[in-house]
Amino acid sequence: MDRNSIIKIIALMVTAFGIGIDFTGALMLVPAIENSFDTDITSTQWVLNIYALFFAMTMVAGGRLGDMYGHRKMMIIGLSIFLFASVLCFASPGLDYLIGARALQGIGAGCVWPCTLAFGATKVSKEEHRAMIMGLILAGVTTGNVFGPMISGAAVDLGDWRLFFLANVIFSCISMATAILLMERETEHKKGEHIDFAGIGILSFAVLLLLYGLDVGADWGWVSLPLLLLLSVSAVLFFLFPKVERRVREPLLLPQLMQNREFLITLGLNMFNVSAAFVGLLYFPQYMQKVLGWSVFQSALGLAPLTVLLAVGSIVSGTLYNDFGPKRLLLWGYLCATVGAASVVLMPTGTGYLQILPGMALIGLGATLTVGPSGTAAVCAVTPERAGLVGGLSFMTHLVYGAISVACATAIMYASSLSSLKTRLATAGIDMSEADQKAINSGTLTTESSKAVLQKLNAGEAEKVRTAIAAAFDTGMNMAFVFATFSVAAGIILALMLDEKKLHKVEG
Incomplete structure (x- = not known):
């Protein structure tokens, strides 16, 4: 070179x-x-x-x-x-x-x-x-x-x-x-290219409304009329998306792709592999800071079993793909990620960093075996001239579902930790208003709102509240990983459904 x-x-x-x-x-x-x-x-x-x-x-x-x-x-x-x-x-x-x-x-x-x-x-x-x-x-x-x-x-x-x-x-x-x-200037460009702004806009707005609904659900009430209307509009936009795609000149999802069974399976395999990784990247550092009391820099070092495996995986996954084939890699990868997410839930509380270490390692290993190979498999499921389009679509699906996973996990986590906090405070004999409980739920007790709540308590009560908040966060995080476990487990089913022989056949 x-x-x-x-x-x-x-x-x-x-x-x-x-x-x-x-x-x-x-x-x-x-x-x-x-x-x-x-x-x-x-x-x-x-x-x-x-x-x-x-x-x-x-x-x-x-x-x-x-x-x-x-x-x-x-x-x-x-x-x-x-x-x-x-x-x-x-x-x-x-x-x-x-x-x-x-x-x-x-x-x-x-x-x-x-x-x-x-x-x-x-x-x-x-x-x-x-x-x-x-x-x-x-x-x-x-x-x-x-x-x-x-x-x-x-x-x-x-x-x-x-x-x-x-x-x-x-x-x-x-x-x-x-x-x-x-980098030199390019003198030749493609002509006659069209961008599906209508499809991108509708899909973006549908996902945005869904994420916002999951965010405000706890405050508005999960069966409140405004929230149901918001989620209904999101559902309608998701329903309209494929209909709009049939009318635009160059849609994001070509009709041929939607009729390609192996492509649809690989697109799903690109989705579900991010659930545990995204939830872990969000909550593992918070666990280390809010429950273990680590600094942000210490938490960054503590996250290394996950991030280093993700980094190494992107480099070696191409070789593994050629040596073992996509089906075997994806199956084992999804099994590792599922066990890793489940281990966060099953590990006994009070074990400190060891409570999340196996989960981090297995989720990182699972991502190593699935992220690169699922994208490669998606490209192999279509004709070569569509490889660029499918590569972009697979990564887009990857990120969008990652955002949805985080929103769903956070909604579950917040509701679970708030319920746990309420129970623990009642057991400790501390009477606290619902507004004050929300102000301190899943927090670090260093915000202005939480400081105002603590000022209402004596030293003994404040210490009980700190213990209750850490335990409630742990409970909420575990419930978030219950969601992640079921989400990643869906990939096991898709991996079993994948037909390797058809991946490398040109579609009709």
């Missing part, structure tokens, strides 16, 4: 690294953001969910725009959006402002990521080097996934979680400089 190609690969890996640190790094900030804006987990989950949703829904359009106007140009535009959004995150005066900035970050990342992959696959080197180049780009993003929590942990330990987004600004500037200086 020539020197010029090596320099371009390094530039692409730098860009991928910057995207990688943002996703996992932001997860570690959840307790700090709760404290800063005096809110709870049902609201701060949007810091993850809104980013994942807008990243997912922008990605297909970003890839198409790159084909039409140049991948280098769209990378620079996407990095500019990401850089501007990172500045907004750094300067966020409130949670709503931060969530909006994170949505803008997702749009920027959704423009950058598919163009980074496309540039690496088509512009950097000879075709025989393509697999290695793609592996190096994925290594860049997964290395970022490992270092992201450490960077956010260091930022919080330095006294301000916003410093993490300052790191985003720095990496965005470096990525833009490398793209401008090291």
